[in-house]
Amino acid sequence: DAGVIQSPRHEVTEMGQEVTLRCKPISGHNSLFWYRQTMMRGLELLIYFNNNVPIDDSGMPEDRFSAKMPNASFSTLKIQPSEPRDSAVYFCASNHRGTYNEQFFGPGTRLTVL
Amino acid sequence: EDQVTQSPEALRLQEGESSSLNCSYTVSGLRGLFWYRQDPGKGPEFLFTLYSAGEEKEKERLKATLTKKESFLHITAPKPEDSATYLCAVHSEGRRALTFGSGTRLQVQP
Numbered sequence: 001d002a003g004v005i006q007s008p009r010h011e012v013t014e015m016g017q018e019v020t021l022r023c024k025p026i027s028g029h030n031s032l033f034w035y036r037q038t039m040m041r042g043l044e045l046l047i048y049f050n051n052n053v054p055i056d057d058s059g060m061p062e063d064r065f066s067a068k069m070p071n072a073s074f075s076t077l078k079i080q081p082s083e084p085r086d087s088a089v090y091f092c093a094s095n096h097r098g099t100y101n102e103q104f105f106g107p108g109t110r111l112t113v114l
Numbered sequence: 115e116d117q118v119t120q121s122p123e124a125l126r127l128q129e130g131e132s133s134s135l136n137c138s139y140t141v142s143g144l145r146g147l148f149w150y151r152q153d154p155g156k157g158p159e160f161l162f163t164l165y166s167a168g169e170e171k172e173k174e175r176l177k178a179t180l181t182k183k184e185s186f187l188h189i190t191a192p193k194p195e196d197s198a199t200y201l202c203a204v205h206s207e208g209r210r211a212l213t214f215g216s217g218t219r220l221q222v223q224p
Binding site: 042043044045055056058100103104106 | 145146148155156157158159160163201203205210211212214215216217
């Protein structure tokens, strides 16, 4: 199994630009999570999908952030417009049965907003 | 609000020097406590899930234990390849999401 796949691995952009992060979960997993990790705040859940439906988006910082899961094998996290404080490592994770089970994390996307 | 506190923030051990990492939690009804390992530049990797006080799980040199207020990750005779950040997370009745601690950075010197 290839594991969770994320792209790009690194993204550098300027403030105000739109950023789109992509995730392909492990085949057969029905839950998908987007996390953000910073030195100051650690690992925080942004949004959680189950069977392609958003279950909990209470961690999404503000309206500039949006996430979609059009099918079981693909999800996007979009930031528009981006700001320097969005600089972080963004992880995608997937599993069976959501929060009750171990999560399999992708390698992350390191985002730098100048 | 769920709270997870890990200590120490950083720990340096000599190879073979056993020690323990602590994860203290305050939650409204624990559904599960998770331990993850994170290597630099990589995503967290699952180690253990504990569900009730008194439960213990082992994997190679690692053993995780759970009480009603905290969990310990015991590392016996560590090797340099055990160097990583160890993250603790809780799932509670009050939240759908996991709450992660800030982690303990472990360095094992040969």
